[in-house]
Amino acid sequence: MGPYATQILGDLGADVIKLESPTGDNMRAVGPMRNPGMGAIYLHLNRNKRSIVLDLKTPEGRQACLDVAKTVDVLLYNVRPQAMARLGLSYEDLANANPKLVYVGAYGFGSNGPYAGKPAYDDLIQGMTAIASLYQQNSGDVPRYAPLTLADRAVGMQVAIAMLAGVIQARASGQGQAIEVPMFEAMAQLVLGDHLGGETFSPAEGSTGYARLLVPYRRPYATANGYVSVLIYNDKHWSRFFEIIGRSDLLQDPRFSTHTARAQHIDEAYCFVSETLATNTSEYWLQAFNAADIPSAPLYCVDDLIADPHLKQVGMLKDLQHPSEGAIRSPAPVGNYSRTPLSIRRNAPRLGEHTEEVLREAGLADTAIDSVTGTRPTDTTDTTDTTDNGKLP
Template sequence: MPEYDMTDLLSVMSGQFVNDEENMTMLASEPCGPLKGIRIIDLTSVVMGPFATQILADLGADVIKVESPAGDTTRNMGYRQHKGMGSNFLHLNRNKRSVVLDLKTPEGREACLALAKTADVFLYNVRPQAMARLGLSYEAVKAVNPQIVYAGAYGFSDNGPYAGRPAYDDLIQGMTGIPALYSQHTGLPPRYVPLTMADRIVGLQAGIACLAGVLESRQSGQGQSIEIPMFETMAQFVLNDHLGGATFEPPKGEMGYSRLLVEPRKPYQAADGYVCVIVHTNKHWQRFLDLVGRPDLLVPGSVFESVESRARHVNQVYGFLADMILGNTVAYWVETLAAVDIPVAPLNQVEDLLEDPHLQATGQIVKMVHPTEGHLRTVAPVGNYSRTPPGIYRHAPNLGEHTEEILREVGFMPESSPPRET
């Protein structure tokens, strides 16, 4: 573990760190978001679970990240200054406290149950069978805290034939047809979306499930076990768009949302780059066709006449739009289409987001100083709350940084214990 000065660390954690650099964001002194007072024991790792608890922590929940002695594998993913503090980990685990427990030992298990006794949520993302082998099944955790929300986010429901299979983002994307949709749309070989999309969508669902469970538990006085399976979550996500004609019995047509699947639906090539344009409503099309000197195309019986007609001839409609866009520059289309209230935007590269004027004005990209990792850039919590704003009040923790602090809080470590070597 990298060495750091304890005085500097404590001053940063209390919001008193002073840095003279312009635009450096200060830590909030303590959480004040709407979830203040909710405690979450987080046994998750990698992306899906940590993304769920990062959002809950940003909103003020006290998230205690339980790690093995080896630490979350994400600690060593991506660029890093020091071992165990990779860029992915830094973004996913801010506002959390880290405690190291070896759950394969009796002492580690008892310490984990002591934490669970004080918590509202116990979230894990390994298979339920693995939790049972550790002695941390729902029944075991419920025995020490009947009101706890015991939430499992993993690959497949335990009620189906795929139960217990390993699952990763790529596999779930593939099993729910996302690479096939890409191929159908582009005519190219299948490929995964270049985001941890399944992990993050299921992470959002896990966060919602945890909050729903806490709300019900506080009303009823009883906890419950909640399952958040990746495959089912992403199948819902895909099928809501693409059930199409199979919505009805008997089917009224093919599956698929045609507007999303046509080849011309993509950023349009202009004379000097690419531009993103949505010409969708009747008013949009009337304005666009006036702009390009083709109002005659709105005559009765034209493919442009109505939403229904455009949907039936979607390839022809989008093909015409693509041909028109090619005749002028990106700047021309952004200015001209915006002037007539047609949705338009330039095609950004990922790097452009760091200098985007709107993200800068809203404070979405923030610069901070981590006590061991130095100057960092990260993304602010999303949303504006008039009374209980989310915030960043803790940096991502070093491995086991809060072990003694947390175990003392739950009475598992005597106050007279000597400090652990770091």
């Protein structure tokens, strides 16, 4: 959550300082990689950031953290709040150092509930918020997690929004605040927004679940030679689909005649589409649907996504030259801003690459920096090795 939220803000132009322990972010160790500590996912999540290493369990490391916190708008932590309190870095501790600070916690469970303080990871939250069981209900297979870090990234976007909202409020009022964005509650909101169903009403007007999302035939449709994705959704789409297949008479079928009727018979509707599409090729259906302006698309694998001509044209994968990793590619920032164009200004940093730089900006003296880093610069007027410092020009 934390690295993704701050990747978004870094892409938007924020100066993001990534505070790591001496052992570094765990994702550094997840390959593939060319060099130790620089794994592929780490490289994407941590562009546009500076890395500092502090041992927060030492008095010097804690004080350095407080000194840096005096210079920033937001402190985001991605560990349990009890750990922050044990380190002497609670909201009260940080607010004393910087009353305007927005102190944002992204962790598993809200502090007011019985699960407060329990550990949480993406897989656990997907399981607890019914995502795995919804897959089972939809497919008839065993429960499965979505094959991406869905909770981390979905909640990470919520965290980024919370940070921006907190800064807006702090700049308007001159006073910061503590904000928590718990994974469980955030993903429960996401799931229940679709699937609260009849339990929306009191007393209930039916069972939970959004039927269209749960029928077995809501999946890529098999054709005579492959698969296609298609969503025949509104009255116009269904009318044109029936015309394509020469079955305009089905517009009078009480199961298919209205949007409400189709929603009530969605399993039959999708089953009919599935049986129909199996009679011809993917190329035939994609051409026919495109001509009729019915939303459709080929079924991609990840390799197809990389090769997609639209994504190539808009520059979705950026070619970068990393000082230590060489030529790499990274997904581009999302969106087009007419006055403040987005960019990848910094490569993902090596562990602790910017420690001395950031501590100097925070006003620490050489002796204090030495006590934190365990080294003393030989030339205090030039502490940057420009031949291998990981910074873009």
